[in-house]
Amino acid sequence: ETGVTQSPTHLIKTRGQQVTLRCSSQSGHNTVSWYQQALGQGPQFIFQYYREEENGRGNFPPRFSGLQFPNYSSELNVNALELDDSALYLCASSNPGTGSSYGYTFGSGTRLTVV
Amino acid sequence: GEDVEQSLFLSVREGDSSVINCTYTDSSSTYLYWYKQEPGAGLQLLTYIFSNMDMKQDQRLTVLLNKKDKHLSLRIADTQTGDSAIYFCASFNKFYFGSGTKLNVKP
Numbered sequence: 001e002t003g004v005t006q007s008p009t010h011l012i013k014t015r016g017q018q019v020t021l022r023c024s025s026q027s028g029h030n031t032v033s034w035y036q037q038a039l040g041q042g043p044q045f046i047f048q049y050y051r052e053e054e055n056g057r058g059n060f061p062p063r064f065s066g067l068q069f070p071n072y073s074s075e076l077n078v079n080a081l082e083l084d085d086s087a088l089y090l091c092a093s094s095n096p097g098t099g100s101s102y103g104y105t106f107g108s109g110t111r112l113t114v115v
Numbered sequence: 116g117e118d119v120e121q122s123l124f125l126s127v128r129e130g131d132s133s134v135i136n137c138t139y140t141d142s143s144s145t146y147l148y149w150y151k152q153e154p155g156a157g158l159q160l161l162t163y164i165f166s167n168m169d170m171k172q173d174q175r176l177t178v179l180l181n182k183k184d185k186h187l188s189l190r191i192a193d194t195q196t197g198d199s200a201i202y203f204c205a206s207f208n209k210f211y212f213g214s215g216t217k218l219n220v221k222p
Contacts, residue, residue, distance in 0.1 A: 004157075033210065042119075042203055043158070045210035058210065090157055103148045103207065106157040 004029075004093050004107035012113045013081050021076040021110045023091030032074040033104065034066060035090040043090055049074060078112075086114045119204055121213035128221050133191040135216045137204035140185060144206040147180065149189045152201045152215070161189070161202075196220045 005024045013019050025032050031050045035043035045058035049068035063079040072093070078085055088111050092104035119139045127133045139147070145166050150158040164171045164178045164187070171178045177190040187204055201215040 035212075042212035042214045044212075048210070056210065092158075103146070103150075103160045103163055103205075105160070106150075108157040 004091055004105050006091050006107035006110050008110060010111045012115060015081055015083060015114055017081050018079045019081060019112060021089050023074045023107060025072045025093035026105045029093035029095045030072050031095065032068055032072065032091060032093045034076045037088040037090055081114045083114050086112060119206060119211045119213040121204060121216045124217050126219045126221065127194050129194060129196055131194055133194045133218055135189045135202050135218065137187040137213050138185055139187065139206055141206050142185065146207060147187050148205045148207065149178065150203045150205060152203065158203065194220050196222060
């Protein structure tokens with residue numbers, strides 16, 4: 001059983017650019033959520049996708065958008081990057097049908113630096 | 116809004132017990148979780164507790180839940196240097212994490 005994999009592991013972008021981060025869910029998981037973790041902070045919920053539809057969103061502007069594909073992998077897109085977008089971006093997958101007691105399985109994250 | 120709050124730092128000696136505390140405001144939380152994050156890594160699920168339980172023990176880990184006070188704690192028995200990490204409590208009813216408690220274990 002593979003876990004959650006994210007790519008790339010590190011990324012440097014210039015302010016104003018656009019970025020796409022990718023996530024492959026754990027096998028059997030149909031729900032994926034994305035988090036932003038700034039240095040020294042806890043993860044902040046960006047949004048969640050369930051069966052290719054967004055079904056929850058945190059307090060992030062529309063320039064943060066996402067997609068989930070039929071194989072349940074996912075992308076996070078951020079437009080018009082700002083310096084404050086520099087953070088570790090974490091993807092987590094789960095299958096609510098198996099019960100929420102198992103929580104979410106997290107990937108190792110993508111470290112985004114905006115300069 | 117909903118909050119999950121934790122103390123920021125805890126320092127213990129190897130072999131002692133560690134107790135990490137968390138308070139939350141969302142009374143509808145069905146499950147509450149503890150995650151561990153080592154430097155440069157993602158979050159590792161340690162344990163969870165269902166909201167109708169008071170206590171759960173899992174090897175060296177004991178989770179206590181006081182629903183009346185909305186207080187959750189994680190006790191690590193016989194703390195080892197490998198337990199040094201940041202520990203997050205989380206409620207997934209509304210996707211909230213605490214700010215994390217950095218546990219430092221001194222040899």
